[in-house]
Amino acid sequence: MSEGQGNYHISVKELPASERPRERLRQLGPQVLTNAELLAVILNTGTRGESVLELAQRLLVEFGGLVGLARADFATLQRFHGLGEAKAAKLQAALELGRRLALAQPEERPTIRTPEDAYAVAGADMATLEQEQLRVLLLDTRNRVLRTVTVAQGHVNGAQVRIAELFREAIRSNAPALVLLHNHPSGDPTPSRADIELTRSAVGAGRLLGIDVVDHLVIGHGCFVSLRRHRLGFDGT
Structure with a gap:
């Protein structure tokens, strides 16, 4: 498939090995990845002429960071250039899992002193x-x-x-x-x-x-x- 075709997407695999978020996650652990890199792992592919990392960075800028992304509804995410239904669903699912994990922590019940x-x-x-x-x-x-x-x-x-x-x-x-x-x-x-x-x-x-x-x-x-x-x-x- 040539780059001139309209449905061409730059995938993570086309990035240099040292820049691939998935490889960095495997070798170094998720805690060292930036927010954009973590989003890139979830999204997997970018858009025509735009890497997945660039797409992730554009998302963070447009929505004002992770909090803004969490506030966005499905329809808004789906309309964002480069996402679509499947990626919007993946993104919302990942953010919801993170929210539930933060609230759960049954083994470490927080104590309310203040x-x-x-x-x-x-x-x-x-x-x-x-x-x-x-x-x-x-x-x-x-x-x-x-x-x-x-x-x-x-x-x-x-x-x-x-x-x-x-x-x-x-x-x-x-x-x-x-x-x-x-x-x-x-x-x-x-x-x-x-x-x-x-x-x-x-x-x-x-x-x-x-x-x-x-x-x-x-x-x-x-x-x-x-x-x-x-x-x-x-x-x-």
């Missing part, structure tokens, strides 16, 4: 969501995360979220404490009046049920606000 600890569990993941979502971190007696439960999606405030739903899984799991987390897709983590009211209601209900509401985090793009730290909805404020 708001930063709670943010580390799900903050990066929730920052990429295009819809507002409310999750609950269920904690054991040592404040270790038992599991994460998604309670609501869409508009998260006191009008849409039933307080009983916040505590349903905590009661079933006999969890003595929990942390609320929800995201603002706008990227601004400033708590709204509804966020504060939801927190106040949850804290009050938790006292009646004997379940400690440790904190409520509002997550933006790469940042968050701890309502407990700012005394919003806690201590009768």
Whole structure:
């Protein structure tokens, strides 16, 4: 097949051996590869006149890095020049596996001592969501995360979220404490009046049920606000 044909793609095999991401991964391990090289392994082929590494680099630039890629929906990825349906599917599958692995870690349950600890569990993941979502971190007696439960999606405030739903899984799991987390897709983590009211209601209900509401985090793009730290909805404020 000649380079002049329209369906010609530059494959990884046509790169010099020292530049082939798959060979570098095999010899040195995945941890030494750049984000572009890791994407190149997944995508495997480039486009006409463009190597797979160049395609991967263009993807990262266009979407603003891995976080931007994770936020992109399937249709958007599929329309990107050089991807198409098959590559878009591979890319989304790989990113989803990475997200699930980051959330799983059953052998190393994170302990929540600070708001930063709670943010580390799900903050990066929730920052990429295009819809507002409310999750609950269920904690054991040592404040270790038992599991994460998604309670609501869409508009998260006191009008849409039933307080009983916040505590349903905590009661079933006999969890003595929990942390609320929800995201603002706008990227601004400033708590709204509804966020504060939801927190106040949850804290009050938790006292009646004997379940400690440790904190409520509002997550933006790469940042968050701890309502407990700012005394919003806690201590009768």
